[in-house]
Amino acid sequence: MKDFESKFKGFLAEKKLKLTRSRSLILEAVFAMQGHFDAEMLYDRLKDESVSMATVYRTLPLLMEAGLIRLAIRMEGRDRFERTFGHPQHVHWICENCQAVLESGLGSLKSMLHKEAKALKFGIDQINITVGGLCWKCRINENDSQ
Amino acid sequence: MKDFESKFKGFLAEKKLKLTRSRSLILEAVFAMQGHFDAEMLYDRLKDESVSMATVYRTLPLLMEAGLIRLAIRMEGRDRFERTFGHPQHVHWICENCQAVLESGLGSLKSMLHKEAKALKFGIDQINITVGGLCWKCRINENDSQ
DNA sequence: TCCTTATTGAGAATCATTTGCAACAAGCTT
């Protein structure tokens, strides 16, 4: 059994929840996904297995609580997630023109926030840093596009 | 005329848009608001002046484009805004238990992001840093609440 | 295998946000 599977199983057991066929399939789909994904993308991959949209939506919060995925960004009115396993937190750079999403490591931003958290006596659960603007390609074409 | 009013007026003129009664009222309401606000809160203050919800929703993006407000956070399924005039960017600390929202200055986080932006050739428009977790009060009562 | 309790799929329900449209109002032109 893969790491993320046993982690999810452990989480469910602790909460007295059951590891069902649908949940297993969703977890599998999540880890088959590279990059960001939303509920609909998961559903598209699973509807043939007769997993319902409702269950996808019900499972996503569980995966977040279990620390297996995190809300990456919200784009075009939808929540987009990313898995946490092997994906350390990072900054999301969103181009407001072409919607491209770049990523870069947190670097020392992380320690600075933790330092501030200590001052505020705040217990950090998740950090979300998003920067909106123009990617280099769109900056070059800035004149044309308008 | 106040600073923000002339700034909005200038923005509208540049875009060949009109400064209407509804837009003026909304702008006024925004600057009468302390802290965060959402579309509904503005509407509540303006419905007696016969400003419609649709117009509130249509005006918010204009105010953002004009650089008068920014999207602060998304909470409980709604977008919450804050004005930018006299409110430098800051970090939002959201307590996942009591929903309290703390703020702290960006400090050197800002320059670090701009440095990284230069490396990525990314033109920064807006920075959004949100940290989820537990505020000190909820950390103390952590045992009780569960 | 039995039994208790969580879970599921399907579809209806929510709820924030958008949009279509005919009536209206800015603001430029004369």
Place this chain on the structure above:
DNA sequence: AAGCTTGTTGCAAATGATTCTCAATAAGGA
């Protein structure tokens, strides 16, 4: 100040993501 062009508004209907209801079903411990 009146006319005209074009953007704007309120209203209601539409959208679209997410949530909920509920009867049927499946985990998993006994």
